Amino acid sequence: MHELDFINSVQGQISLMLKEIEEPDLNILFSFLDERISAPESFVVMLGETSSGKSTLINGLIESKELIVGVKPTTGNITEIMEDNSIDKFDYCAINKDATIENLSKDVFDKLQIKPDNSLLRLRLLINHFKYDLKNLRLFDTPGYGSILDNHEEIIKNFIPESDIVLYVVSYKVGFQNEDNNFVSFVNNLIDKDTKFYLIINKVPADINIPDNRICEITQHASDCIHQNLNPYIVRTINGVNNDPILPKAEELWNDMCKDLLSENRKKKISINYLNLQLDLLLEIETCINSKLLNYKIDKDSRTKIKDGLESLLSKENEIIKKIQKAFDNIRGKIPNLFEKAEIKIVKILEDEIMASNKWTSMEECNAFVSSHLIRINVEKQIQIIKYELELELSKLNDEINDILNSLLLKFELNIKTDAFEFENLIKSISKKYLQKASGYGLNSFFKIYGGTGGSGAGVANFAKRALKWSGDAIGKKFTRETHNALAKFLSKVGATSAKSVTAAGYIIIEALFYVNDALTWQTKLIKSCREGINVWSKDTLIKSMQDLYQLELSNIENIKSIFEDYKNTFDISTDNIEPENEEKFRTIVKSIEDLRNKIKTTLKSIN
């Protein structure tokens, strides 16, 4: 049987089971999955420095000037472009932070593309039909690196890590700058091995013959940052006339993108994803039924034991949360000092170098070396030390919380142990659930949630339920794709912030020396401006890292809460005896779940 047919037949059987057990939450999960299977989405994120021509390229794809373009930094918000055959030509929406979706007039849509807006999460442009076979594509137009880092967490947390393809645009004339270096290295930390990275060299003049030095240079730099040998897409510049806007065709690019998205390899990956989701869903159903069966089987004494055990378990939730809060407070208390130390160290090194007067033949030479090289190298060294310290502290906390949780859950299981084998089954299925979903729950998954709204640590099912409640528009693939190690991601964000701030610091230094001609005092002046620059770097990076730490703390608390909630729901046993009217029916379902699971596993093996 073809994989998709098999997946659909499993859906059919699950649907029959769900009719028997009548659980609204499971039905929501089911329709969520069903929707994804009928329309597997792909994610493509367009990235690159400001004015590299990202929005223009997308306008070319959709053959209409819907996205605003301009010479100055233009795009201020994320715009998601999707196909919707039910609309006429184009339709415009705002997705707000409170999860509401608003229809917009073209006029308001245009204004929002440029202007930051506190309540807006992202914009959505619906088009009737993509020229290529790009059904179910979700394409994201983004602003430049700085704006993404400061204002668009969603892109960093959700869309880049989830993307099938990242399109990275460099303008030929501008070349591969320091910012591109930082940006691509950062992206490299966020994507996994399945994500394709396309390098697009844009606005290449017509008279440039390929191969060309600059193209080789850009390709080499980008390849180094992403640790792959890239083969760039060359997009030639077009000259627009007033009434004839620039709409680059970039056919090779879109054709290849299409091929990649529709490739057998990708279809295989999607099938594997769905089969794993079905395994998840079957576990959810099994846990639910075992919970009901347990209800039928146990006597009054055991009921009270479970109720007490659960109460005692739940009473520990606050303790753990307080522990997390305390640990994060502690870490936040320590990092200003780390930055202060780093600042002193860097300034000292710069001072020594600058004052080594026999080393420099001119102020310009020294200035160039300091602002483009020395500062960067030393800031990088110091931020590594800070990141290492943070990693130690956070990993320690991770281990502690996992230990506490594991021993709490073990104690809960031992305390309420009854003779009923249903209890054993329930414990088994809830443990399996975590094992399967978190791919190693209890070990390294505590931080996984930082990887996105409801990473696997939080429980896939919880995510889907909550996501649906919040927006009715959850990101399908978040469901299974293994979330990246969130700690690594957090640290890489600290590194990215630092790299961005040091660029700003470099400008301060260059600017300060612009007007200095005095051969005697330049060293003192350079040292002074270095101090100022390093201070800006330190303050900036510290503030942003503190904000990121708050977020990490919040998402980890959410994660803990969801684990307790899961236990609460699963062991929500009635204290009264219940008539086992459906017992036979449920036992038959449990049996068919086991059969189905084996079939899915066999199919998974055959695909791999």
Ligand SMILES: Nc1nc2c(ncn2[C@@H]2O[C@H](COP(=O)(O)OP(=O)(O)OP(=O)(O)O)[C@@H](O)[C@H]2O)c(=O)[nH]1
């Ligand atoms: N001559 C010429 N100009 C181009 C071409 N592609 C883009 N441009 C111009 O380059 C400028 C920047 O293009 P945008 O598409 O706004 O660039 P962007 O990458 O979206 O920039 P941000 O939104 O600021 O991040 C605009 O003025 C475009 O008209 C091209 O092929 N030829």
Ligand SMILES: [Mg+2]
């Ligand atoms: Mg733009």
